[in-house]
Amino acid sequence: MNAREWTARRLPSIAPVMNERVVIDHVGHQGDGVAAGAAKAFVPYVLPGETVEIAREGGHARLLKILRASPERIEPICPHFGTCGGCALQHWQEESYRAWKRGLVMDALAREKIEAEIAPLADAHGGGRRRAVLHARRGEGKEIKTGFAGRRSHSIVPIDACPVLASGLSRVFEIGRRVAEILVAKEKPLDLHFTATEGGLDLDVRGSGPVGERLTALLARLAAEEKLARVTRHGETIVQLAEPSLAIGRARVLLPPGAFLQATQAGEDALAKLVLDAAGKAKKIADLFCGVGPFALRLAERAKVLAADSDEPAVSALSRAAKAPGLKPVETLTRDLFRRPLVAAELKGCDAVVLDPPRQGAEAQARELARSKIGKVIYVSCSPATFARDAKILASGGYRLLRVTPVDQFRYSAHVELVGVFER
Numbered sequence: 357m358n359a360r361e362w363t364a365r366r367l368p369s370i371a372p373v374m375n376e377r378v379v380i381d382h383v384g385h386q387g388d389g390v391a392a393g394a395a396k397a398f399v400p401y402v403l404p405g406e407t408v409e410i411a412r413e414g415g416h417a418r419l420l421k422i423l424r425a426s427p428e429r430i431e432p433i434c435p436h437f438g439t440c441g442g443c444a445l446q447h448w449q450e451e452s453y454r455a456w457k458r459g460l461v462m463d464a465l466a467r468e469k470i471e472a473e474i475a476p477l478a479d480a481h482g483g484g485r486r487r488a489v490l491h492a493r494r495g496e497g498k499e500i501k502t503g504f505a506g507r508r509s510h511s512i513v514p515i516d517a518c519p520v521l522a523s524g525l526s527r528v529f530e531i532g533r534r535v536a537e538i539l540v541a542k543e544k545p546l547d548l549h550f551t552a553t554e555g556g557l558d559l560d561v562r563g564s565g566p567v568g569e570r571l572t573a574l575l576a577r578l579a580a581e582e583k584l585a586r587v588t589r590h591g592e593t594i595v596q597l598a599e600p601s602l603a604i605g606r607a608r609v610l611l612p613p614g615a616f617l618q619a620t621q622a623g624e625d626a627l628a629k630l631v632l633d634a635a636g637k638a639k640k641i642a643d644l645f646c647g648v649g650p651f652a653l654r655l656a657e658r659a660k661v662l663a664a665d666s667d668e669p670a671v672s673a674l675s676r677a678a679k680a681p682g683l684k685p686v687e688t689l690t691r692d693l694f695r696r697p698l699v700a701a702e703l704k705g706c707d708a709v710v711l712d713p714p715r716q717g718a719e720a721q722a723r724e725l726a727r728s729k730i731g732k733v734i735y736v737s738c739s740p741a742t743f744a745r746d747a748k749i750l751a752s753g754g755y756r757l758l759r760v761t762p763v764d765q766f767r768y769s770a771h772v773e774l775v776g777v778f779e780r
């Protein structure tokens with residue numbers, strides 16, 4: 357299929373008020389093409405050098421037609437690409453896509469004038485994403501729509517298969533539809549959070565309202581038929597038929613409902629290997645923003661660990677898993693590290709600190725580390741911008757950023773993870 361056919365097939369036909377012809381200069385950090393010229397336009401699904409026709413919509417633009425396609429354009433792997441909001445970049449040949457993704461990390465560091473060795477992008481898509489959030493809503497008539505959210509919208513794009521998901525999630529669209537038939541009574545949207553675990557699928561339902569006896573019985577029957585491990589509503593168990601657990605190193609974690617997990621198993625493995633390699637022979641390590649413990653539990657195979665996170669169910673799950681035979685002691689702490697970062701006295705005795713904060717970064721904790729005597733900081737980040745900001749704070753405390761490894765577990769998206777190793 358050529359680029360013109362691709363555009364015609366995938367982009368909704370509209371009658372634009374003002375069409376414009378632009379040339380795309382580069383792909384920006386959110387995955388949209390940035391049109392060259394005085395009035396900047398952000399255009400989805402395009403590539404550098406392409407000439408395209410667009411219609412402006414506020415700060416963004418709608419792609420109407422590809423007039424001159426890039427030789428780097430390839431056929432997307434999914435028929436929903438272009439309407440589903442999940443993927444931004446299935447249409448770019450691999451080498452250029454990888455260079456762009458690594459470039460996101462390089463640019464963020466350059467903006468803060470931070471110099472460091474940046475390793476090649478590590479591919480961590482592996483067997484695919486192990487978590488998915490489906491949305492369901494009853495339409496104007498009686499029909500129920502289930503699928504993913506559209507691009508920059510709350511509309512639901514009906515989906516029946518997604519090539520980016522792990523095989524354990526292959527039935528989520530059918531299961532989601534069946535759950536929605538039971539629970540979607542009104543116009544209210546339903547969010548269905550699926551996680552693939554070793555015990556089967558774990559489903560946390562949000563937005564359904566209370567689930568009484570009759571609906572519980574229907575969900576229990578569905579769970580048995582579909583071999584779901586557990587169904588919860590906003591974290592409260594409706595039915596559990598198996599343990600939704602995952603092995604982490606020598607330990608096994610029973611996942612709390614809707615718990616944070618790295619997007620792919622390969623991503624978790626790649627990040628954990630980088631953390632373990634950087635930790636080296638450290639004898640006591642603090643794992644801050646530890647979640648259910650993908651780093652803490654592996655580190656505990658060789659060192660004492662102090663693990664902290666604000667999510668109490670995740671910390672409790674980690675604490676229970678850390679009792680596995682053969683692990684060194686893991687001390688756990690439930691704490692808001694934005695408001696109350698660990699201070700130098702609390703980190704005394706630690707040779708290294710691992711940080712893995714959410715997108716906001718770890719500004720307060722970085723300030724405390726800058727004041728501490730800790731020799732090594734291993735910073736795992738999902739936001740190159742906040743990582744670069746915190747790296748500057750660490751540098752002000754005498755740390756040198758030795759190397760940064762970008763990790764791609766969100767293939768086809770504009771997200772990138774990284775591991776930065778600091779020493780002093």
Ligand SMILES: C[S@@+](CC[C@H](N)C(=O)[O-])C[C@H]1O[C@@H](n2cnc3c(N)ncnc32)[C@H](O)[C@@H]1O
Pocket residue numbers: 616617618645646647648649650651664665666667670691692693694695712713714738
């Ligand atoms: C990117 S996740 C990393 C979790 C874990 N390291 C992993 O790899 O699965 C970020 C973690 O930060 C935690 N978190 C978010 N805000 C926090 C805060 N203010 N204080 C402490 N932890 C927080 C979340 O609960 C989550 O577990």
